[in-house]
Amino acid sequence: MHDDALRVGGAWPAEIRAEFARNRENGCVGTRLVSETDRVRVWEIRLAPGERIGFHRHVLDYFWTAINPGRARSHLQDGSTVESTYSAGETRHASYGPGEYKIHDLENIGETELIFTTVEFLDSANRPLPVPAAVRA
Structure with a gap:
């Protein structure tokens, strides 16, 4: 979870719970694998504002960088929901x-496009x- 994330209450909607169950093994941690x-x-x-990337599973060591500022909402595996604000270069x-x-x-709840680069290290413990x-550039 992002250090400055704000936990928001409430149970997940039924469609979010169903998607979580279907995508527990989804390894697509981005919208496009560029390299x-x-x-x-x-x-x-x-x-884009209002768009989201569905549930995905991180198993590898990685880092992400926010290319531009923005706001997002995430549903986490523990059943919580958090909202975060990102700075360019974070x-x-x-x-x-x-x-x-x-x-x-990850859902973009801001007013502008949300862009991240994520780098996974294949020599991780898992x-x-x-x-x-279909996700490869």
């Missing part, structure tokens, strides 16, 4: 030990999840 080597996967996330790192992971979604050809 992949034997060491890293580089993802782009571009969300960067966060995450690491996962064997068997550890994070599942969440095996990379497969990603479909």
Whole structure:
């Protein structure tokens, strides 16, 4: 969770709960895989106001950088919902030990396009999840 995230209350709507159940193993941590080597996967996330990227699972060590400022809402695997504000250039790192992971979604609740770059490290403690050809640049 983002350090400055604000937890918001309320149970998840039925469609969000159903999507969470369906996508627990989704390895697409961005909207487009722009580059992949034997060491890293580089993802782009571009969300217009009101758009969201559905639930996805982080199993690899990674970092993300916000390309522009914005606001987002995420539903987290523990059943909570958080809202965050991002600054251009803001960067966060995450690491996962064997068997550890994070599942969440991301919805742009701001007024402008929300853009992130995410870099996953393939030599992490967990095996990379497969990603479909359709997300590759």
